[in-house]
Amino acid sequence: MSENGSDLDTFPKVLARNVSKFGNSPAYREKEYGIWQTWTWSEANEEIMNLAKGLIKLGVKEGDHVAVIGRNRPYLYWSLVAAQHIGAVPVPLYQDAVADEMEYILTHCSATFAIVGDQEQVDKIHEIKEKIKGLKDIVYVDPKGLRSYDKANLHFFNDVTNFGKDDNGDLQAELSKRMAKITGETTSVLLYTSGTTGRSKGVVQTHKAIIGASSGANEFDRWSPNDHIVCYLPMAWVGDFMISVGQVMVAGACLNCPEGADTVQMDVKEMGPTVFFGPPPLWERLKTEVNIRIEDASSFKKGAFHYFMNHAEKVGKKILEKASVGFIDRLIYSLGEFIIYGPLKNMLGLTKVRIAYTAGEAISAELFDFYRALGINLKQLYGQTEASVFLTMQDDNDVRSDTVGRPIRGVELKIADSGEVLYRSVGAFKEYYKNPKATQETKDKEGWVATGDAGYIEESSGQLRIIDRAKDVGKMKSGDMFAPKYVENKLKFFPNILEAVLFGSGKDKCVAFLNIDLSAVGNWAERNNINYASYQELASNEKVIDMMKQHVEEVNQDLAADTTMSGCQIHRFLILHKELDPDDGEITRTRKVRRSFVAEKYDDLVTALYKGDNEVSTKTEVTYEDGKKGYLEATLKLVDAQTYMLKEKSDAA
């Protein structure tokens, strides 16, 4: 396929192709002032070119790092592409990062320019200005609140694009010169990993890698210019970059930007995306919302819902996968589609969804099947920043919740002797920025990259199965395998549990920290007339502790049935007095637990759990959204949970 293929190896070429082939079809949309505004590929191209010229005029040089910080808006996506066009390297940053975190990345990549969304980001940069000497100018999109700021090194986005519009030809000449120099090997973006273990690393990706991985994924799931995507996940996250820039541009699809963070759900409903990406917590939340609403509905509606949902569970998946289903069952399913599934999908904004993806974390079979039963083609994929995301994906008729699919075009997989998954792919990263040691450790001379995940390829299906982070897998004192994430995921599959952290490597038994899910447990509390004023109060409620105990024991029972995992049963646990928070560094911005950090920070709690105390008092430092620090004091109950023995080996527990 020439339009997906090898001759398009840089973003300037891809954009030019889109203008000539799909010039008049919608490329970007954003809801502003309550109305959806549309830019076609031709119009977007003009904006990008003017911005590129404006950036040249501001003094952005080839090879400069340009930080892009803000919520998902067309202007910022254009900024990424414009920076690529002038030979600079865009570096998207998390917009909710506190100033300190931003300082690390901005100094590490010595960013010279920043294009930001609004006053909040400008303020954060000003706060750390002294420490990031290399940063010259800031460009802002939304002028609100910035009227009285010193404008010496601060430019309004529209003024910068106007430089491009008013160009007498000099800027165009410089732009053309720079564009001609860009090849597939030119760096197209610097993406920082979320950093589950220590500081995040800058992953250098070339044009060819991003485009190669995007077209491989597009081909796999047959993306077309008619596809609509909603962007709402952080721009700094590799997944958003791959979907909203890579896949959208390579396919010539349309990217829809919501009005604001609070309006995403409404906007998704209005937009009707055809491809939708959501991490497991989002799917969990949507389902919880549906269940809460149904609980409040009249008994007739409730009855109809449960009847048809039961039916969907029986045949929905089969119908979706085009397996054979009896005529009567099909008839009932179409009736259900008319009165339950259809309206429900409409409420979720998923009516037109052709493919829905989930990735990043394991997803429970029950949750996965719920959506597939409704006729939503929810699939898993597996990837990482270093691979330009896409490594394995699932075929429409071979979708499972416990595997992550088969390698896509351009990806080779192999399993190391240690059990670690290795890959070689078009999307593989060039290097870690300014970190040759880490590059060497991760990528060998033949191009094989270590994922850091332990897994195996299932022989019957050829699909990849991931067990855990390779370096987290350890041994208990007894010699049993310790796979924390496996157990934590089992816990997190309960809607009432938001986060779980398991300890026990090298010990004789496992203990766990839990975070309750405030919306799910809060709703349950409301129904059961339990009063609470805060997370802390609800988390320390006796009945909530009992509920958690039940969940933990259920997981223990499950684990006991599995010979390799029975050693990981949870003997004692506690419910943390605060939610794990990226601002405190306990989890990453992509919500992955930073295990060693948590272990160190809450050392007193872990010790108390092992000592066998019934209660522990603790004082924890917390960071507020504005970066200020405070302390939280609490007395936590430590709870014993029942553990179970293996049936055939009665002395194992």
Add this chain to the structure above:
Amino acid sequence: MSEKNSVIMEVKNINLRFGGVIAIQDVSFNIFEGEIRAIIGPNGAGKSSMLNVINGFYHPQEGEVWFNGEKRPSMEPYQIAKTGIARTFQNIALFKGMTTIENVMTGRQLKMNKNFFWQMLRYGPAIDEEVQHRRRCEEIIDFLEINHIRKTPVGSLPYGLQKRVELARALAMDPKILLLDEPMAGMNVEEKQDMSRFIIDVNEEFGTTIALIEHDMAVVMDLADRVVVLDYGKLLADGTPAEVQSNQAVIDAYLGVPH
């Protein structure tokens, strides 16, 4: 801002009585164009009454109100509103059953001129007019970051958001002077921070002159360019926050020294 120091509004020797109760006694002060002017004082000092005099809801027995360099004749509140004075209320006064956008649109009502006939048909010029006014309302909704509740009935909104919707409605009038009666009453710290930021933004971006009553001293001292202090209906002090803070009479009034 206050470098011009041109007076947009001046009240002179206001006396307001309700029967035998003297609410305001011989109070005079002025408001500069583009400034944030705070009116503070203990409970019952006559602050809200003063706002009601300015927006024409109360007619003082004696005294004059000067607006834009002219002495204002006796007018009804709606006529005064048309001259460019908008306000919010201590106890929220929104249409609870209407959505945010509908409430904000009512703020444009005084600016809609098309006759009853067209409006009834909702056709032709009436539509053009509505579109034009809707745009301004949407800008304000965007400005105050209430897009996500655009179509939510305001009765079901939390208190802090209702206060913001009320501010939006007042702004929809494109007022020259905005009167805010305890904009932060009953709010938590975070909501107060948000509201303070919006008040400053409105003042800076739209250049709107703002007169506000507030009890939270920290907020007043941060926000206001100048402060008027009332006590028992009398003017106790008038000046910059720093001047007022060090004024002995003010300290006495707030600490409760016997009069």
